[in-house]
Amino acid sequence: MANEKIHVKDREIVIPGDVLAEGMSYIPSGKAIREDKNIISVSLGLTSIKGHVVKVIPLAGRYIPKRGDAVIGKITGSAKFGWMTNIRCPFDADLPIAEASHSYLDTNRYPMSKFFAVGDFIFANVTEVSNRRFVRLSARNRPYRKLHDGIVIEVSPTKIPRIIGKQGSMIKMLKESSGCDILVGQNGLVWIKNDDPEKQMIMVNAIKLIETDSHKTGLTEKVAKLLKGGK
Amino acid sequence: MGMKSDKTLIVKGKRLDGRGAEDMRPIKITAGVIKQADGSCEVQFGETKVIAAVYGPKKVLPRRYEESTRAYLKVYYFMAAFATSERNRPGPSRRSTEISKVIKESLANAVDLDKYPQTEISVYIEVTNANAGTRTAAINAASVALVDAGIEMRDIVTSVAAGKVEGQVILDLMQDEDNFGQADLPVAILPRTNEISLIQMDGDMTPDEVKKAFGMCIKACQKIAKLQREAIVNKYKQEGGNNDE
Amino acid sequence: MNSKEDVSLRKYIASLLKKNLREGGRKPFEYRNIKIETDVLSQANGSARVKFGDAEVFVGVKVGLGSPFPDTPNDGVLMVNGELSPLASEDFETGPPSPRSIEVSRVIDRAIRESGTIDTSKLCIEPGEKVWMVFVDVYPLNEDGNLFDAGLLGAIAALKTARMPAFDKKTGKVDYRTLTKEKVPLSEEPVMCTFWKLDGEIFVDATRRENKVADCRLSIGLNKKGNVCAMQKGGEGTFTDTEVFELVKKAQSLSKDLRKHF
Numbered sequence: 113m114a115n116e117k118i119h120v121k122d123r124e125i126v127i128p129g130d131v132l133a134e135g136m137s138y139i140p141s142g143k144a145i146r147e148d149k150n151i152i153s154v155s156l157g158l159t160s161i162k163g164h165v166v167k168v169i170p171l172a173g174r175y176i177p178k179r180g181d182a183v184i185g186k187i188t189g190s191a192k193f194g195w196m197t198n199i200r201c202p203f204d205a206d207l208p209i210a211e212a213s214h215s216y217l218d219t220n221r222y223p224m225s226k227f228f229a230v231g232d233f234i235f236a237n238v239t240e241v242s243n244r245r246f247v248r249l250s251a252r253n254r255p256y257r258k259l260h261d262g263i264v265i266e267v268s269p270t271k272i273p274r275i276i277g278k279q280g281s282m283i284k285m286l287k288e289s290s291g292c293d294i295l296v297g298q299n300g301l302v303w304i305k306n307d308d309p310e311k312q313m314i315m316v317n318a319i320k321l322i323e324t325d326s327h328k329t330g331l332t333e334k335v336a337k338l339l340k341g342g343k
Numbered sequence: 344m345g346m347k348s349d350k351t352l353i354v355k356g357k358r359l360d361g362r363g364a365e366d367m368r369p370i371k372i373t374a375g376v377i378k379q380a381d382g383s384c385e386v387q388f389g390e391t392k393v394i395a396a397v398y399g400p401k402k403v404l405p406r407r408y409e410e411s412t413r414a415y416l417k418v419y420y421f422m423a424a425f426a427t428s429e430r431n432r433p434g435p436s437r438r439s440t441e442i443s444k445v446i447k448e449s450l451a452n453a454v455d456l457d458k459y460p461q462t463e464i465s466v467y468i469e470v471t472n473a474n475a476g477t478r479t480a481a482i483n484a485a486s487v488a489l490v491d492a493g494i495e496m497r498d499i500v501t502s503v504a505a506g507k508v509e510g511q512v513i514l515d516l517m518q519d520e521d522n523f524g525q526a527d528l529p530v531a532i533l534p535r536t537n538e539i540s541l542i543q544m545d546g547d548m549t550p551d552e553v554k555k556a557f558g559m560c561i562k563a564c565q566k567i568a569k570l571q572r573e574a575i576v577n578k579y580k581q582e583g584g585n586n587d588e
Numbered sequence: 589m590n591s592k593e594d595v596s597l598r599k600y601i602a603s604l605l606k607k608n609l610r611e612g613g614r615k616p617f618e619y620r621n622i623k624i625e626t627d628v629l630s631q632a633n634g635s636a637r638v639k640f641g642d643a644e645v646f647v648g649v650k651v652g653l654g655s656p657f658p659d660t661p662n663d664g665v666l667m668v669n670g671e672l673s674p675l676a677s678e679d680f681e682t683g684p685p686s687p688r689s690i691e692v693s694r695v696i697d698r699a700i701r702e703s704g705t706i707d708t709s710k711l712c713i714e715p716g717e718k719v720w721m722v723f724v725d726v727y728p729l730n731e732d733g734n735l736f737d738a739g740l741l742g743a744i745a746a747l748k749t750a751r752m753p754a755f756d757k758k759t760g761k762v763d764y765r766t767l768t769k770e771k772v773p774l775s776e777e778p779v780m781c782t783f784w785k786l787d788g789e790i791f792v793d794a795t796r797r798e799n800k801v802a803d804c805r806l807s808i809g810l811n812k813k814g815n816v817c818a819m820q821k822g823g824e825g826t827f828t829d830t831e832v833f834e835l836v837k838k839a840q841s842l843s844k845d846l847r848k849h850f
Binding site for chain 2: 125127128154171174
């Protein structure tokens with residue numbers, strides 16, 4: 113084990129091509145790969161080192177859908193099978209009629225737009241991603257559903273874990289201190305609802321702050337202060 | 344190239360702006376300059392200024408460019424109307440179309456296109472002030488913008504030109520040296536492995552001079568790569584202070 | 589403007605406006621933080637980089653030799669061009685200029701031309717044969733709304749720093765790389781205030797999000813005296829005559845603040 117070497121510390125910013133470690137005893141994870149003896153980063157990211165596991169957590173990038181993801185989507189149109197949605201990814205996502213609601217939707221009797229109109233938002237589960245182009249959603253079972261009113265904002269999908277926080281601590285604080293309903297989609301869309309538009313705006317600001325300051329110390333305190341100051 | 348100059352370009356080993364043969368112009372690289380874009384970067388080599396923006400991976404437009412097993416990398420190099428000494432008509436020219444193509448090919452090998460099948464990654468580059476070396480500055484900017492956008496790559500891409508002026512091989516030509524010199528040789532490399540992904544040349548060089556020029560470029564690219572890396576790290580430092588929980 | 593797909597965003601922005609509020613904490617008639625840098629590009633005769641918050645515009649002025657239009661043989665030529673480059677937004681595309689970019693070009697052009705900003709008679713070298721052509725190219729770098737006000741402010745800031753290239757009368761040749769101390773002859777400095785209307789509420793300096801869901805907008809160009817030199821209504825919504833008169837007055841007072849940035 114003479115040539116085993118690690119070149120980075122924990123929580124260091126790395127870019128593609130950075131050699132993170134040399135030697136066969138290191139194990140790549142996340143956006144790190146092995147190339148011959150070396151572990152290299154293939155993405156802009158933050159390192160996480162646990163023993164001999166060298167992981168790179170991405171700091172930027174668009175959403176690429178995965179089966180099982182909870183996402184927020186916007187209805188963009190309808191067809192015989194159901195509705196087309198935009199889930200902010202390179203592919204269209206379909207919401208079949210049978211998967212759209214826990215109750216029966218009589219689309220023979222009523223126009224499709226009675227149930228979901230263009231511009232409506234849904235909270236849904238990605239049930240299928242085949243050959244990358246074909247994405248299917250379901251909003252049949254709770255908590256998935258149509259989102260009534262509220263506002264949807266865009267954040268970087270890589271910042272979603274920070275908005276949720278450790279064991280959901282951040283999202284819990286956001287909800288409790290403001291009385292807003294909040295749903296977070298892994299595709300980087302966040303739905304906020306409160307009858308008071310000012311409270312909605314303060315929550316938008318709080319979430320934008322988490323997005324831009326996600327690496328800074330004392331983030332939780334800063335967010336708490338912002339929420340308090342706005343009351 | 345090949346025009347006669349009324350002034351001597353190298354005097355006692357010093358170039359017009361005081362540089363030695365192997366000196367580059369002052370370099371400034373800034374990441375994240377366009378908020379609308381997924382990734383962006385501004386690069387200056389002396390008076391040459393370029394800005395690059397990356398959008399994607401996104402839906403392929405037009406659809407016929409879609410590739411089933413990998414991403415379609417779209418690269419456009421534009422020259423702003425006010426970037427050249429005489430006004431340049433906006434819109435693509437034969438020159439800009441060729442440069443877009445060679446830039447795309449110099450980047451494609453480093454980008455993990457297989458990771459994003461049936462999508463498009465767009466790279467747009469605008470030269471805002473041209474003083475030679477715009478395509479090499481463009482590659483440096485595009486590469487940082489791709490990193491900034493979180494696109495997966497096996498390495499960054501780094502570029503600079505060498506040339507020949509009054510019989511001497513020199514690095515990073517400026518306008519007068521490009522216009523009145525004897526050769527221009529832009530090169531791009533993947534700095535981790537020194538693989539060469541862009542080679543163009545026009546002029547007159549001996550095989551030994553070609554070898555010397557490549558050597559200079561590769562050495563210089565290693566320095567530029569450090570600045571590209573710093574630009575990205577600085578963006579996060581400014582945004583984030585430090586990285587503690 | 590008024591994108592049907594953004595129902596919830598429209599509702600949200602309207603509800604804030606009804607409470608005299610806006611995203612980012614601004615008041616309806618408050619501009620974002622404005623920053624202007626001039627002489628930023630060495631190849632241009634004059635240049636400016638203007639920021640309205642996150643919205644950023646580059647303007648470059650180029651002066652070149654050309655021949656006059658047959659109907660105005662004693663006048664130089666002014667050309668204003670807006671390039672909505674795809675760098676600045678995913679909504680901008682490559683290819684021939686879109687109707688939107690042509691509108692931006694023409695509205696900024698009218699404000700400059702009709703206010704008599706440039707005395708084109710002073711740009712004549714040889715009547716009917718040789719005149720100076722002044723090109724103003726406006727390039728958004730980051731699209732975040734209000735292209736008209738930022739574009740015109742940048743255009744005038746760039747023109748104010750623009751200097752004529754060296755010209756050899758004997759040979760009739762221009763040395764584009766040498767700028768003289770002579771300035772481009774300016775006799776006016778128009779500025780523009782654009783107002784947006786959403787659900788009956790009126791505000792200025794819309795961001796990209798606000799612009800997307802507004803019903804309509806009205807751009808008012810004003811000269812130094814405070815007279816109107818250009819107007820353009822955009823979007824499918826409508827204004828009342830009373831609103832227009834009030835907005836002209838409002839524009840007069842707002843334009844004074846905008847001028848402080850020159």
